[in-house]
Amino acid sequence: MAETKNFTKVVHAMFDDDHRLLDAAKDLVGKGIRIKDVYSPFPIHGLDPVIGIKRTRLAVVSFMFGFFGISLALLGMWYFMISDWPMNIGGKPSFSLIENLPAFIPVTFEFTVLCAAHGMAITYLIRNGTLPGMPAVNPDPRTTDDKFVMEITNLENPNLSSDELSEMLKAVGAIEINEKEIA
Amino acid sequence: MNFVFSNRAKLFSIILMVIGAIAIVAGFFADGSEHHGRWWSNLLINGFYFLGISLGALFFYALHFATETAWAVMLRRVMEGVFSFIPYAAVVLVIVFIGASFHWNHIYHWMDQSVLSEFVSEATVDSDHPEYYDSMAEAEEAGVTALKNEDYDEIIANKSAYLNIPFFWVRSILYLGVFILFARWFRRRSLKEDEEGGTRLHTLGYKRGALYLVLFAVFSSTLAWDWLMSIDTHWFSTLFGWYVFSGMWVSAMNVIIILTLYLVSKGYLKDINSSHVHDMGKWVFALSFLWSYLWFSQFLLIWYSNIPEEVTYFITRIEEYKVPFFGMFIINFALPMLILMSRDAKRNPGFLITIGTIIFIGHYLDTYMLVVPGVLFESWEFGWMEIGFFLGFTGLFINRVLSALTKASLVPKQSPYLEESLHHSI
Numbered sequence A: 001m002a003e004t005k006n007f008t009k010v011v012h013a014m015f016d017d018d019h020r021l022l023d024a025a026k027d028l029v030g031k032g033i034r035i036k037d038v039y040s041p042f043p044i045h046g047l048d049p050v051i052g053i054k055r056t057r058l059a060v061v062s063f064m065f066g067f068f069g070i071s072l073a074l075l076g077m078w079y080f081m082i083s084d085w086p087m088n089i090g091g092k093p094s095f096s097l098i099e100n101l102p103a104f105i106p107v108t109f110e111f112t113v114l115c116a117a118h119g120m121a122i123t124y125l126i127r128n129g130t131l132p133g134m135p136a137v138n139p140d141p142r143t144t145d146d147k148f149v150m151e152i153t154n155l156e157n158p159n160l161s162s163d164e165l166s167e168m169l170k171a172v173g174a175i176e177i178n179e180k181e182i183a
Numbered sequence B: 001m002n003f004v005f006s007n008r009a010k011l012f013s014i015i016l017m018v019i020g021a022i023a024i025v026a027g028f029f030a031d032g033s034e035h036h037g038r039w040w041s042n043l044l045i046n047g048f049y050f051l052g053i054s055l056g057a058l059f060f061y062a063l064h065f066a067t068e069t070a071w072a073v074m075l076r077r078v079m080e081g082v083f084s085f086i087p088y089a090a091v092v093l094v095i096v097f098i099g100a101s102f103h104w105n106h107i108y109h110w111m112d113q114s115v116l117s118e119f120v121s122e123a124t125v126d127s128d129h130p131e132y133y134d135s136m137a138e139a140e141e142a143g144v145t146a147l148k149n150e151d152y153d154e155i156i157a158n159k160s161a162y163l164n165i166p167f168f169w170v171r172s173i174l175y176l177g178v179f180i181l182f183a184r185w186f187r188r189r190s191l192k193e194d195e196e197g198g199t200r201l202h203t204l205g206y207k208r209g210a211l212y213l214v215l216f217a218v219f220s221s222t223l224a225w226d227w228l229m230s231i232d233t234h235w236f237s238t239l240f241g242w243y244v245f246s247g248m249w250v251s252a253m254n255v256i257i258i259l260t261l262y263l264v265s266k267g268y269l270k271d272i273n274s275s276h277v278h279d280m281g282k283w284v285f286a287l288s289f290l291w292s293y294l295w296f297s298q299f300l301l302i303w304y305s306n307i308p309e310e311v312t313y314f315i316t317r318i319e320e321y322k323v324p325f326f327g328m329f330i331i332n333f334a335l336p337m338l339i340l341m342s343r344d345a346k347r348n349p350g351f352l353i354t355i356g357t358i359i360f361i362g363h364y365l366d367t368y369m370l371v372v373p374g375v376l377f378e379s380w381e382f383g384w385m386e387i388g389f390f391l392g393f394t395g396l397f398i399n400r401v402l403s404a405l406t407k408a409s410l411v412p413k414q415s416p417y418l419e420e421s422l423h424h425s426i
Helices: A002-006 A020-032 A046-051 A058-085 A101-128 A162-171 B007-030 B034-066 B070-085 B086-101 B136-141 B154-159 B165-194 B201-227 B239-263 B272-304 B308-320 B321-339 B347-375 B384-405 B418-422
Strands: A008-015 A037-040 A150-154 A177-181 B119-121 B147-148
Touching: A002 B034, A008 A020, A020 A150, A020 A162, A020 B007, A020 B165, A037 A162, A046 B086, A046 B347, A101 B201, A101 B239, A150 B119, A162 A177, A162 B201, B007 B034, B034 B070, B034 B086, B034 B165, B034 B347, B034 B384, B070 B165, B070 B239, B070 B272, B070 B308, B070 B384, B070 B418, B086 B165, B136 B147, B147 B418, B165 B201, B239 B272, B239 B308, B272 B321, B272 B347, B308 B347, B321 B347
Parallel strands: none
Antiparallel strands: A008 A150, A008 A177, A037 A150, B119 B147
């Protein structure tokens, strides 16, 4: 089939129950089918390891943003309060960052949290493609309400015919099967 | 399956107890400090530290009933084992308080009559037991020539409505009585549930758990004032109760996790999965932050405002105790923060036990810093006596807790939430 080589064939199987979808995913993966993704209005417990989604590295990102925050806060306060214009507040004019450190901790803490939280949230939105104004990528608007869609493509399953797949999906309880070709 | 207290563990705990007994006896004769201050403060430190661990466990036990937490049901018997130590620690504290009330030790400065009375009889002023009078008139009535008492301390005398020996005993007995009563009651309920099952006993646990939380909310603060803050009699901090309580709680979670991992490694509690371990790791991680946060909140405000009557507390600690004071803060804050931050570390028994052992010592040092600077001031020493006492009490704790664990099944078989706890997954 030379003409399908440049096309990605995508099958969207819709389910109306998250437990049925989870069982179906286990069943299909057991038969050697690889599921690309699942669209769901809420996180489905225990699904990630079944369809082989790797653990998120968001925690690493959060640590890096937090580290950036703590460094910038300390550097900034050292420059403002110690180096550029030394301050004598409450009779503590030691002109040393380390000796005045307790006074700087609350700001440092807040700034670390601010950077880690905002950085993590923005990274999350960018990676998901869900920043405000970005085009929606979910295949069916009903997945934002009460339906669940499983996405299977022929890229990951080269030896699978679409008739075979449809049979399998119906057997595991899909209520609707849509096939699309994407260039 | 019931836990069997292996001979090796028994021998280990007995060796520690023997070391402790030698340190206690030898320490009493070797201690050259005034009124055996070092020896008595060691007794108070260890008694309070292990009472704190047991109380933290009892608190978490009540909390998980009151909040209907299901995942922790698998750990219930471990917590029961830990809080079974309350009576033993209570005895140690009562011995310290008896010693203080009879002036065998001088841990509680406000118990000394010489700071409370304004006048002293001239005839007895240089003797070992002078006669004190609250007013000139009182002395005249007794037919005694009285002098101004030079040791009189107005600040302490003004606190004597709260800090006096009879009321101190009423409160101490009340706290310890309530703790022992609730611990026994929770344990009896738990054993009865194993036979009876159903939701009646479970609901009862819920109600008593909530009641205990209310009592403990008050007592955890006031016991910290009475037993620890009153050592530095002039000084006060409104945050002190929470700070001491957070230390108790984190030490308790830490001990529960070490004990659970020990039982798992010996082939018990097979249904403890990595999610249970992960959740316990999160508690140790989060509570280390709570403790550090409260420690720092107390420190920052006093350091910043720099008011003489408050700041003396930290001046003693920073000038005379620099290494243990900042050392224990770094151990209890930085180590759990850096090492337990990642998810994998919180699921790794090796990491948890290593960190757990370190902060077990770290929070002992925290209790040491709560007691000793107020008793011995600059003439402190940390040596074989402290280590011996600590090892001895650790041995006693291990021995009592493990033998309490042998007395019932390690899984609360009939708890309505058991099934949910078995399938705990995060």
